[in-house]
Amino acid sequence: MSGAPLHVLAGVLRDREGRVLLAERPAGKHLAGLWEFPGGKREPGETPLAALARELDEELGIALLEAEPLIRVPWRYHERELLLDAWCVTRWRGEPRPLEGQGLRWCLPMQADPATLTPADRAILQALRLPRHYLITPAEALPVERGAWFERIGRAIEAGERLLQLRLPHWPREEVREFAASLLPLARHHGAQLxxxxDIEGARLLGIGVHLTGAQLATPGTRPLPLQQAVGASCHDAAQLMQALRLEADFATLSPVMATASHPQAQPLGWAGFQALAEAAAMPVYAQGGTAPARLAQARAAGAQGVAGIRGFWPAA
Structure with missing residues (x-):
């Protein structure tokens, strides 16, 4: 398809209970019966916010007062190329009503079934579900340190961390699975994802997520886990981000953004390079490599979902 992609705005409205508003695509429309975040296409000469305000007024009868960017999702439906531009509507006036005969429902992001959403809107849902920090255990952690790491991970979860990867290459696979199982009650109590x-099979058995390596991304196949279990992917370039999308990953880490002592030979992307790749990816992307929690604002300005890392992310031992 030639020309610029169709620019479509989507508004994420949250009520006081943290629920988001979804709209059902009506009969006769493309993807009828699936759910989406309300909004519509931008008209020539409109700013994104003006377009979103007009669409929310026409569809829901509300007046947009304040909104902030969430995620931009480039997508293609057959020959139709579009850019789905999602904004969190932080203030509005009026009560949403189905002015176009569409179904409406409020639901918590973690309770929404991704399979009921349009494919492009699933990326918006994942951006809402995912936190700003992604903690990864250090590769040098040893099995004899199991007790210490159980305490550190527990403290991180209790302190508010909600996304954690168990990367323990020196541990036997069965021991990693047992360790994950022992952490599950605490993680589920706090709404944290492990x-x-x-280890795809281990994740499937435990009902938790998996983070795919670059080698796994290159393997032909389909999404390795059900939509209810998170799938992350380690990426370093545009080709790997495309492979992650092909496998229907929920999010990716993109590294290295900055030079790191652990991988001195790797060419850093820099923030401009990271932003170009992240904005072209149809999924949330974490900035990794030379990042830290203190760089979150910089990462968000470059289009990142948040920051991922090892050193500097964990509570002190």
């Missing part, structure tokens, strides 16, 4: 590094 991911195993590379």
């Amino acid at each position: 991911l195993l590094n590379a």
Whole structure:
């Protein structure tokens, strides 16, 4: 398809209970019966916010007062190329009503079934579900340190961390699975997600997520886990981000953004390079490599979902 992509705005409205508003695509329209975040296409000469305000007024009868960017999702439906531009509507006036005969429902992001959403809107849902920090255990952690790491991970979860990857290459696979199982009650109590590094079968057995390696991304196949279990992917370039999308990963880490002591030979992307790749990816992307929690604002300005890393992310031992 030639020309610029169709620019479509989507508004994420949250009520006081943290629920978001979804709209059902009506009969006769493309993807009828699936759910989406309300909005519509930008008209020539409109700014994105003006377009979103007009669409929310026409569809829901509300007046947009304040909104902030969430995620931009480039997508293609057959020959139709579009850019789905999602904004969090932080203030509005009026009560949403189905002015176009569409179904409406409020639901918590973690309770929404991704399979009921349009494919492009699933990326918006994942951006809402995912936190700003993604903690990864250090590769040098040893099995004899199991007790210490159980305490550190527990403290991180209790302190508010909600996404953690168990990357423990020196541990026997069964021991990693047992360790993950022992952490599950605490993680589920706090609404935290655990991911195993590379171990798809272990993740499937435990009902948790998996983080795919670059080698796994290159393997032909389909999404390795049900939509209810998170799938992350380690990426370093545009080709790997495309492979992650092909496998229907929920998010990716993109590294290295800055030079790191652990991988001195790797050419850093820099923030401009990271932003170009992240904005072209149809999924949330974490900035990794030379990042830290203190760089979150910089990462968000470059289009990142948040920051991922090892050193500087964990509570002190």
